[in-house]
Each structure stands twice: as structure tokens, then as C-alpha cells.
Amino acid sequence: xxxxxxxxxxxxxxxxxxxxxxxxxxxxxxxxxxxxxxxxxxxxxxxxxxxxxxxxxxxxxxxxxxxxxxxxxxxxxxxxxxxxxxxxxxxxxxxxxxxxxxxxxxxxxxxxxxxxxxxxxxxxxxxxxxxxxxxxxxxxxxxxxxxxxxxxxxxxxxxxxxxxxxxxxxxxxxxxxxxxxxxxxxxxxxxxxxxxxxxxxxxxxxxxxxxxxxxxxxxxxxxxxxxxxxxxxxxxxxxxxxxxxxxxxxxxx
Numbered sequence: 103x104x105x106x107x108x109x110x111x112x113x114x115x116x117x118x119x120x121x122x123x124x125x126x127x128x129x130x131x132x133x134x135x136x137x138x139x140x141x142x143x144x145x146x147x148x149x150x151x152x153x154x155x156x157x158x159x160x161x162x163x164x165x166x167x168x169x170x171x172x173x174x175x176x177x178x179x180x181x182x183x184x185x186x187x188x189x190x191x192x193x194x195x196x197x198x199x200x201x202x203x204x205x206x207x208x209x210x211x212x213x214x215x216x217x218x219x220x221x222x223x224x225x226x227x228x229x230x231x232x233x234x235x236x237x238x239x240x241x242x243x244x245x246x247x248x249x250x251x252x253x254x255x256x257x258x259x260x261x262x263x264x265x266x267x268x269x270x271x272x273x274x275x276x277x278x279x280x281x282x283x284x285x286x287x288x289x290x291x292x293x294x295x296x297x298x299x300x301x302x303x304x305x306x307x308x309x310x311x312x313x314x315x316x317x318x319x320x321x322x323x324x325x326x327x328x329x330x331x332x333x334x335x336x337x338x339x340x341x342x343x344x345x346x347x348x349x350x351x352x353x354x355x
Contacts, residue, residue: 117187118151120158120180142171159184161278181279189269230261249318249328258332304349311347321346 127137127146139146140157147153147166156164158172158180172180234257238245247253260268271280292309299305314320318328327343334342336354344351 117184117190118154119183119187120154121151123158123180124154140169140171142176143169145169155184155274159274159278161274181275185272185275188272249323249325251316251318251328251331254328254332298353299349308349308353311350315347315350
């Protein structure tokens with residue numbers, strides 16, 4: 103039987119909601135860019151929507167200075183407007199490319215499985231494995247990322263929560279809002295180390311231990327310890343695997 107024909111992915115229509123905050127003065131000769139004026143700071147510039155985004159969303163290296171009049175609250179509003187437009191375009195236009203069905207991975211009942219496949223939703227698990235594999239192969243992601251507890255935590259969170267309609271963040275949101283929030287998180291953690299370990303040598307030691315723990319290095323590199331992070335009681339896990347990080351183990355207790 104022939105496989106069903108797949109529709110080709112539609113080309114996404116550019117989403118340009120921030121033009122609302124820019125006044126177009128005139129079209130430049132030769133086409134392409136417009137002569138524009140920011141409605142916030144009144145800056146005039148030649149450029150396309152790329153420069154509009156850089157100016158209003160405070161994105162550096164876009165060939166234009168950022169708008170100083172846009173404060174933090176307005177910036178959050180503008181980011182949300184652009185993110186909502188991007189999400190809408192992705193949800194409407196993006197078509198899923200099917201996985202190869204060469205061996206019916208998890209999609210047919212295995213002999214002797216006794217219904218366990220249905221109990222543990224094996225078809226969905228198998229498909230997720232292959233979607234992850236496709237992402238790694240297609241994006242040239244290093245295989246050792248699979249060992250990162252950060253990656254495993256993200257996948258685990260997505261599987262444990264009913265995130266119907268979730269769309270990953272855009273590149274702009276990743277390198278601006280989310281990056282800034284992660285920096286603030288790191289600063290708070292380092293501030294915690296400062297308070298708990300006022301001695302410079304002690305603080306250096308615990309930060310080194312945390313680096314090995316979070317990066318699955320040294321004594322935390324073996325697969326068993328990484329896998330047990332998600333199945334064992336925290337105190338039991340640190341008793342089993344925390345001998346190489348005694349200062350951090352004390353905090354965990």
C-alpha cells in the first residue's frame with residue numbers, strides 16, 4: 103500500500119507587528135528599505151524590519167542604536183507582542199515532516215509484550231526517541247548532551263506536564279530575555295555561595311564541585327549516577343555518589 107502523500111511545509115508569512123510603533127516616512131530609491139521614524143524616541147533611520155526589531159527590542163549588533171525611551175515594562179510588552187506573532191505563525195504554517203516508518207518503531211504490537219506496550223505508551227516513547235535523534239543528527243548536536251542533567255530535566259518536565267500547544271522560544275527570546283533571566287539565576291546562586299562560604303578557598307572548592315555536578319564530570323560522569331538522579335531519594339543519591347563533592351553534599355543534606 104502506498105504511503106499517503108504529505109503536504110509540503112508552507113512558507114511562513116513574515117510577522118511584523120512592531121511596525122505599529124514605527125512611522126514610515128518614505129521608500130528609498132531602488133527598493134528594499136524604508137526611511138523610518140521611531141514613535142518613541144523620534145530617531146530616523148533607513149532600514150527593514152530587522153532594524154526595527156533591533157531598535158525596539160534592544161537587540162545589539164543589528165546596525166542600529168537601541169531605543170532609550172523604551173523602558174523595561176514597555177520592552178516586556180514589545181517582546182510579548184513579537185513572541186505571540188511568531189508563535190501564531192509557527193502554529194499555523196509549520197507542517198510536521200513524518201518520521202520514516204521503516205520498521206514501525208513502537209507502532210505495532212510486539213509478540214509477547216502482554217499489553218505492556220500499551221501500558222507504558224511505547225509508541226509515543228519510541229517516536230519521542232526518534233524525534234530527539236532527528237534533532238541531534240539534523241542540528242549536529244554533540245551526543246554527550248544526552249548525559250547533561252539540564253537536558254534530561256527539560257525533557258522530563260515536558261513529559262510530566264500537559265503542555266498542549268507549547269512552542270519553543272524564538273531565537274530572539276532565547277538570546278535576550280531568557281539569557282538575562284539565566285544570568286540573574288547564576289548571580290543569585292553565586293550570591294548564595296558567597297554567604298554560605300565566606301572563606302575564599304572554601305567558596306572556590308564548592309564552586310568547582312558544583313561545576314562537576316552540573317556538568318556530569320569527574321565522579322558524576324558515570325551513567326548510573328546520572329540515571330539515579332531521577333529515581334533515587336536525594337539524600338540516598340548523595341550518600342551513594344557525593345563522596346567527590348563533600349562541601350556540596352553538606353548543602354544537599
